Amino acid sequence: MAVSDPAAVHAVLRSHFGDAIGDLAGTRPDNAGTTVAPSAIVEVCRFLKTETGLAFDCLSNLSGVDYPKRNIIEVVYHLYSYRYRHLFVLKVEAPRDNPAVSSVAGVWSAAEWQEREVFDLLGVTFEGHPDLRRILMPEDWPGHPLRKDFVEPEEYHGISTSRESLLKT
Amino acid sequence: MSLTGFEVEIQREVDGGLTTEDMTLSMGPQHPSTHGVLRFVVRADGEVMKEAIPDIGYLHRSIEKISEKVGWHGFMPYTDRVDYVAAMFCNQGWAMAAERLASIEVPKRAEYCRIIAAEFNRIQSHLLSVGSMAMDIGAYTPFIHTVREREYINDLIEELCGARLTFNYMRIGGVAWDIPPGWREKALSFLERFEPLIDEYNALISYNKIYTERLRNVAAISAQEAIDYNLVGPNLRGSGVRYDVRRDLPYSVYPELDFDVPVGSGELGTLGDCFDRYMVRMREMKESCKILRQCLAQLPQGPVIAKVARNFKPAAGDCYVRIESARGDMGWYVVSDGTAFPHRCKIRTGSFAAMSIIQKVSRNLMIADLIAVIASFDLVAPEIDR
Numbered sequence: 001m002a003v004s005d006p007a008a009v010h011a012v013l014r015s016h017f018g019d020a021i022g023d024l025a026g027t028r029p030d031n032a033g034t035t036v037a038p039s040a041i042v043e044v045c046r047f048l049k050t051e052t053g054l055a056f057d058c059l060s061n062l063s064g065v066d067y068p069k070r071n072i073i074e075v076v077y078h079l080y081s082y083r084y085r086h087l088f089v090l091k092v093e094a095p096r097d098n099p100a101v102s103s104v105a106g107v108w109s110a111a112e113w114q115e116r117e118v119f120d121l122l123g124v125t126f127e128g129h130p131d132l133r134r135i136l137m138p139e140d141w142p143g144h145p146l147r148k149d150f151v152e153p154e155e156y157h158g159i160s161t162s163r164e165s166l167l168k169t
Numbered sequence: 170m171s172l173t174g175f176e177v178e179i180q181r182e183v184d185g186g187l188t189t190e191d192m193t194l195s196m197g198p199q200h201p202s203t204h205g206v207l208r209f210v211v212r213a214d215g216e217v218m219k220e221a222i223p224d225i226g227y228l229h230r231s232i233e234k235i236s237e238k239v240g241w242h243g244f245m246p247y248t249d250r251v252d253y254v255a256a257m258f259c260n261q262g263w264a265m266a267a268e269r270l271a272s273i274e275v276p277k278r279a280e281y282c283r284i285i286a287a288e289f290n291r292i293q294s295h296l297l298s299v300g301s302m303a304m305d306i307g308a309y310t311p312f313i314h315t316v317r318e319r320e321y322i323n324d325l326i327e328e329l330c331g332a333r334l335t336f337n338y339m340r341i342g343g344v345a346w347d348i349p350p351g352w353r354e355k356a357l358s359f360l361e362r363f364e365p366l367i368d369e370y371n372a373l374i375s376y377n378k379i380y381t382e383r384l385r386n387v388a389a390i391s392a393q394e395a396i397d398y399n400l401v402g403p404n405l406r407g408s409g410v411r412y413d414v415r416r417d418l419p420y421s422v423y424p425e426l427d428f429d430v431p432v433g434s435g436e437l438g439t440l441g442d443c444f445d446r447y448m449v450r451m452r453e454m455k456e457s458c459k460i461l462r463q464c465l466a467q468l469p470q471g472p473v474i475a476k477v478a479r480n481f482k483p484a485a486g487d488c489y490v491r492i493e494s495a496r497g498d499m500g501w502y503v504v505s506d507g508t509a510f511p512h513r514c515k516i517r518t519g520s521f522a523a524m525s526i527i528q529k530v531s532r533n534l535m536i537a538d539l540i541a542v543i544a545s546f547d548l549v550a551p552e553i554d555r
Contacts, residue, residue, distance in 0.1 A: 028269075030489045058396050061489065061500045063515035076502065078489050082396055082410065085417055089489070110399035113525040114517075121233075136226040136554055145234055146513075 006032035033089025205550025258494035279343030294495035343474030385438030402497015407446035
């Protein structure tokens with residue numbers, strides 16, 4: 001029997017992981033989900049993937065969002081089940097000054113590159129990742145561009161990163 | 170990524186004391202058959218690859234960062250550049266995300282205009298994909314044939330929105346321009362002529378012995394592997410998974426339309442090989458024709474855009490929109506903080522996932538097969554890097 005309703009998925013998670021699971025949030029099928037304690041994310045993901053009735057066999061999306069006002073970086077996991085065609089969202093909050101979250105690359109292979117991207121652009125360290133390197137930016141790029149307080153360097157290896165406005169007369 | 174760390178050569182003695190060693194080759198970033206600026210570091214023993222390590226980022230234009238700076242309406246032209254071979258879908262993904270956050274109802278005629286434009290774009294993109302795939306394998310003529318038809322679609326779309334590549338056709342709440350007078354007839358006569366051509370392409374190249382020998386049994390991916398790596402679209406369906414966002418997570422007016430979802434069957438070799446992925450695209454073009462005929466027949470009257478504030482500020486919240494682009498399930502995770510600028514926009518694309526599986530599937534293939542694998546995944550570099 002498929003457990004597809006987000007409230008039911010949340011209840012199952014609560015009964016297994018207790019306080020590591022936050023409240024149910026979101027109102028639509030595409031954003032309904034919950035927060036998870038950083039220490040429990042791998043177990044929760046493995047459980048969601050393997051448990052009968054849940055079968056979240058696909059990590060559809062993994063992204064990071066910077067919230068400077070709350071002083072956190074949120075890592076967002078959109079899980080999808082091809083078997084039962086249902087979606088569930090997990091969110092992990094990591095402190096901005098030293099964000100570290102356990103890697104789920106061992107659960108879904110798709111996480112490997114997506115975590116590299118979040119590491120590259122937001123500076124979240126994924127512990128236990130097999131090959132955590134920058135993926136889009138050059139290896140020696142300073143800082144993480146998708147952080148809200150990122151300041152673009154004026155030049156990169158002697159190449160200016162800005163130009164005069166073409167509209168100037 | 171530099172070559173450092175990859176030059177570890179395995180020295181070994183073979184019979185007669187002859188010493189051989191692995192080669193480390195850099196393929197790309199500029200290479201005629203890499204479908205854009207991307208690079209592979211290939212470790213090979215003669216012609217056989219130990220592995221091909223993809224190196225991406227050459228086309229990174231920080232489109233996601235730009236979204237945070239230009240406002241909701243202002244970001245629409247940038248979405249064209251996410252995947253410039255199939256820009257309509259990026260337009261649509263962004264528009265749908267904004268509409269979902271602000272609970273905007275799109276007029277029926279606008280939805281039909283979107284689907285018509287998108288399905289033409291799908292045929293256009295698949296034509297380029299199958300044509301360039303044949304060219305990569307060494308058959309030049311099919312490319313000329315498919316690009317010829319692609320030009321006619323470019324003409325149609327140009328008449329619709331004034332552009333042939335980066336369309337900027339859709340708006341939050343609808344589309345920018347209605348279908349011009351007489352366009353419908355032109356579109357129908359194109360379909361009339363184009364549909365039989367698909368069979369001609371099949372006769373010309375698809376079942377050509379030399380061509381199929383290069384594709385069958387190469388880089389077969391099981392359904393489970395495909396899902397594990399989050400392969401989407403034709404790459405997923407090539408592995409036999411009958412999943413299409415248009416049918417299984419319906420959006421827009423797709424529930425009103427009748428079409429099939431072709432999947433690979435391993436007809437010439439192993440399920441999920443390069444040939445299966447190629448054939449799914451061939452068959453999808455037929456399905457797109459079917460959808461287009463229905464849309465053009467059912468096109469309702471009415472406005473083509475809803476009333477949307479110029480100073481657009483959707484309610485705070487997040488949404489995850491998925492649409493079936495030419496390269497499959499494209500995910501738009503958009504966060505709004507209630508201001509005139511998006512807080513975050515993450516675009517999860519099909520080519521990114523396909524690129525990530527290449528290191529695994531390239532093991533023990535011939536170097537020449539890597540070209541077939543890249544082509545069969547229909548990689549579009551700007552979509553990988555954004």
